[in-house]
Amino acid sequence: MIEVVGVGYEVVLPSRERLTVLEEINCTIETGEAVAVVGSSGSGKSTLLGVMAGLTQPQRGVVRVDGWTMSQASEEERAAWRLREVGFVFQNFQLLPHLTALENVALPLWLRGERRAEAIARVWLERVGLEERVNHRPAQLSGGEQQRVGLARAFACRPRFLFADEPTGNLDRKTAARVGALLFGLQEEEKTTLVVVTHDETLARSANRWLRLEEGRVVEEGRRN
């Protein structure tokens, strides 16, 4: 469970002006649920995701993960937690261009000392329907295929928490729908706690719950019927 209590975050601009990015955020992400964060550009969605993932330390408020006060932990402790329990999916896929699909999925497993990295990666590429593309490099894959590699890479480490920032933002409508369905399908099967930032209302409606941000505040919340 992730609890965000009274979180505020501001940045100092080069002009020395202060800009409040997160005004006052209160929300809870329950274990095993999928929550979509929606809202207009600049409303603070990516910043909130960074706060929940411990990448950004808020100046005000508290972030707790399963009772652990992450917002008071050191950079090293937060990095160690991310390595153990957190996965990411990015809008621009972030695959390594010189590695094959198989190597891209296996790499984080290797880095964790997993000896069966390649076998596990192969199974995950099958689960996302890419068994015929294991030896392709990212440039030889379509956008949708690249994001399926991104999903395989994220889920292969069995993260408890998965953060996805606009995972379908670079895909056409039809491909986005397929990748979105795959993301929520895997999340449900793996019981991963998922927070997904999206402009895609269809994707947001597939989540268990959604939060709408406006100017650094949660202004609306909804639940799937």
Ligand SMILES: Nc1ncnc2c1ncn2[C@@H]1O[C@H](COP(=O)(O)OP(=O)(O)OP(=O)(O)O)[C@@H](O)[C@H]1O
């Ligand atoms: N480090 C920073 N320095 C300056 N401004 C920042 C910084 N981080 C965030 N901001 C500003 O805070 C606001 C919110 O940024 P954020 O990236 O969270 O928005 P977003 O809701 O994800 O938008 P988008 O939908 O366009 O991705 C923006 O106006 C952004 O320019």
Ligand SMILES: [Mg+2]
């Ligand atoms: Mg963003």
